[in-house]
Amino acid sequence: MDNIVDLEKHFQDRIDAEQRIEPKEWMPDAYRKTLIRQISQHAHSEIIGMLPERNWLTRAPSLNRKAVLLAKIQDEGGHGLYLYSAAETLGVTREDLLDDLHSGKAKYSSIFNYPTLTWADMGAIGWLVDGAAIMNQVPLCRTSYGPYARAMVRVCKEESFHQRQGYEIMMALCEGSEEQKQMAQDALNRWWWPVLMMFGPKDDASANSEMSLKWKIKRFSNDELRQRFVDMSIPQIEYLGLTVPDSELKWNAERGHYDFGEVNWNEFWEVVKGNGPCNHQRLETRKKVYEEGEWVREAALAYADKQQVLRESSQHVA
Amino acid sequence: METAKNKTNQALFNVVLSLADSTLILSHRLSEWCGYGPVIEQDIAMSNIALDLIGEARNFYDYAAKLEGAGKTEDDYVYFRESKDYKNLLLCEQLNGDFAHTVVRQFFFDSWHIHFLDVLRNSPDETLAAIAGKSFMEVSYHIKWSSEWVIRLGDGTEKSKQKMETALEALWPFSGELMEATEDEKILIAAGILPNFEQLKTIWMEQIMSVLTRATLEVPTGKNTVQTGGKTGRHTEYLSYLLAEMQSVQRAYPGLKW
Ligand SMILES: [Fe+2]
Ligand SMILES: [Fe+2]
Ligand SMILES: [Fe+2]
Numbered sequence: 156m157d158n159i160v161d162l163e164k165h166f167q168d169r170i171d172a173e174q175r176i177e178p179k180e181w182m183p184d185a186y187r188k189t190l191i192r193q194i195s196q197h198a199h200s201e202i203i204g205m206l207p208e209r210n211w212l213t214r215a216p217s218l219n220r221k222a223v224l225l226a227k228i229q230d231e232g233g234h235g236l237y238l239y240s241a242a243e244t245l246g247v248t249r250e251d252l253l254d255d256l257h258s259g260k261a262k263y264s265s266i267f268n269y270p271t272l273t274w275a276d277m278g279a280i281g282w283l284v285d286g287a288a289i290m291n292q293v294p295l296c297r298t299s300y301g302p303y304a305r306a307m308v309r310v311c312k313e314e315s316f317h318q319r320q321g322y323e324i325m326m327a328l329c330e331g332s333e334e335q336k337q338m339a340q341d342a343l344n345r346w347w348w349p350v351l352m353m354f355g356p357k358d359d360a361s362a363n364s365e366m367s368l369k370w371k372i373k374r375f376s377n378d379e380l381r382q383r384f385v386d387m388s389i390p391q392i393e394y395l396g397l398t399v400p401d402s403e404l405k406w407n408a409e410r411g412h413y414d415f416g417e418v419n420w421n422e423f424w425e426v427v428k429g430n431g432p433c434n435h436q437r438l439e440t441r442k443k444v445y446e447e448g449e450w451v452r453e454a455a456l457a458y459a460d461k462q463q464v465l466r467e468s469s470q471h472v473a
Numbered sequence: 474m475e476t477a478k479n480k481t482n483q484a485l486f487n488v489v490l491s492l493a494d495s496t497l498i499l500s501h502r503l504s505e506w507c508g509y510g511p512v513i514e515q516d517i518a519m520s521n522i523a524l525d526l527i528g529e530a531r532n533f534y535d536y537a538a539k540l541e542g543a544g545k546t547e548d549d550y551v552y553f554r555e556s557k558d559y560k561n562l563l564l565c566e567q568l569n570g571d572f573a574h575t576v577v578r579q580f581f582f583d584s585w586h587i588h589f590l591d592v593l594r595n596s597p598d599e600t601l602a603a604i605a606g607k608s609f610m611e612v613s614y615h616i617k618w619s620s621e622w623v624i625r626l627g628d629g630t631e632k633s634k635q636k637m638e639t640a641l642e643a644l645w646p647f648s649g650e651l652m653e654a655t656e657d658e659k660i661l662i663a664a665g666i667l668p669n670f671e672q673l674k675t676i677w678m679e680q681i682m683s684v685l686t687r688a689t690l691e692v693p694t695g696k697n698t699v700q701t702g703g704k705t706g707r708h709t710e711y712l713s714y715l716l717a718e719m720q721s722v723q724r725a726y727p728g729l730k731w
Binding site for chain 2: 202205206209212213214215216217218220221222225226228229232233235236239274324327328330331332334335444447448449450451452453454455457458461
């Protein structure tokens with residue numbers, strides 16, 4: 156018992172001293188569980204997040220946009236890989252994590268449960284969704300668990316390109332015809348509030364926040380990050396000549412921040428519960444893809460096994 | 474003299490456009506896998522190949538635009554031509570089907586592509602030589618990828634072998650078009666601008682046989698030139714759907730910048 160108390164104290168001391176925790180070290184069970192939950196949720200979000208954008212990939216209106224969007228979506232797949240690998244250092248397998256995703260036990264970012272309805276959504280997603288992701292993720296490059304922090308460094312390097320390609324799509328639309336401007340405004344109207352939800356519930360309603368802050372898995376609270384994101388985005392929206400779909404938005408000189416309206420938390424929890432516009436569709440798609448790929452994965456394993464046997468028998472001969 | 478030169482130029486334009494179309498359409502098909510791959514690693518690998526091919530297509534379109542000299546852009550060719558104007562190989566427009574079909578389609582194509590580019594690198598046409606030089610390294614990765622998967626799936630499980638056999642049978646009739654010279658291609662072969670297709674045919678067949686043997690698969694026995702005509706604009710039913718989807722935004726709002 157004493158031993159556990161000592162271990163926990165030593166662990167927290169290391170965290171407080173900003174030292175990185177590595178896979179083989181002792182860590183509290185709850186820390187491990189929190190990390191597995193958060194990293195796998197993050198990995199799933201990268202993979203599910205490919206779906207809303209691939210919806211317009213084959214209709215991209217120029218070869219250049221098509222190539223850039225494909226590279227962007229491909230990056231997201233890569234992020235999923237880095238993150239599954241980071242989660243695996245905590246003693247789980249990718250297969251287990253995917254099973255949890257498919258059974259609905261594991262969550263992924265609710266933002267991907269919204270539909271992409273026009274080409275402008277490719278702009279709004281890259282600019283705002285990836286923008287919000289960056290806001291959430293940059294602090295994670297200093298998160299206390301080593302493999303997670305290192306995965307995030309790689310992820311963040313690529314995210315800024317994602318945001319730029321999104322903003323460039325929006326710029327092209329806003330410099331274009333009246334129809335294109337309307338398309339851009341419509342996308343902003345639909346994505347703005349769901350993007351603000353990406354930072355999670357308000358601090359006083361966030362179940363996992365406190366311990367995560369203590370363990371330095373998290374560095375800033377949900378509300379802090381949300382405010383930062385709003386402050387950063389408003390000038391960008393103004394530059395595009397678009398309007399923020401929030402009648403309460405105004406600059407507060409005293410606080411030095413924008414005041415903004417209340418997120419529809421009812422909608423937020425509904426989507427988390429599975430009642431968003433695309434929850435069913437996204438999960439069914441992933442399950443179908445996974446099932447259809449099963450024979451390929453089996454064949455690859457069978458082939459690898461045969462090769463292994465061949466190698467071993469040739470070693471015996473030698 | 475002048476007319477012979479014109480004829481060569483016209484042939485060159487047609488052939489360059491055909492190369493652009495084939496690489497574009499195959500890239501498009503591969504991009505349809507994006508997000509749907511059997512494992513993430515292969516999802517990424519197919520996007521990689523698609524990206525390489527779209528890059529190659531853009532180089533060819535660029536050259537085609539120069540040859541035509543009408544001030545067109547790559548997007549004019551891609552978004553505002555109909556099925557009958559497209560000159561891609563029929564093989565490239567065939568549906569993805571299951572992963573086995575995609576692998577076989579890619580393998581047939583890569584087995585031609587790598588050797589075609591290898592010779593084209595030394596073409597007296599400097600632009601073609603430069604494009605080929607640029608793509609050659611990328612395509613040597615593609616052929617490695619598709620060959621390895623042919624072997625893995627052929628020599629994997631009973632089920633994967635069966636799927637590969639089905640895919641080989643289905644796509645074999647389209648594979649001969651790769652090396653069947655059109656009138657335009659014949660002009661350029663005679664001028665030494667394009668590689669000798671007869672030689673390519675031999676090398677291609679050797680490649681196919683050696684990989685299929687390692688995969689414990691049989692080479693299909695039927696004629697492989699049953700389905701041809703893509704390079705002169707006669708396509709299968711699949712292409713117009715692909716184009717309708719690909720061109721939909723551009724065509725709904727013509728003349729805009731995106
Ligand atoms: Fe990402
Ligand atoms: Fe991203
Ligand atoms: Fe590549």
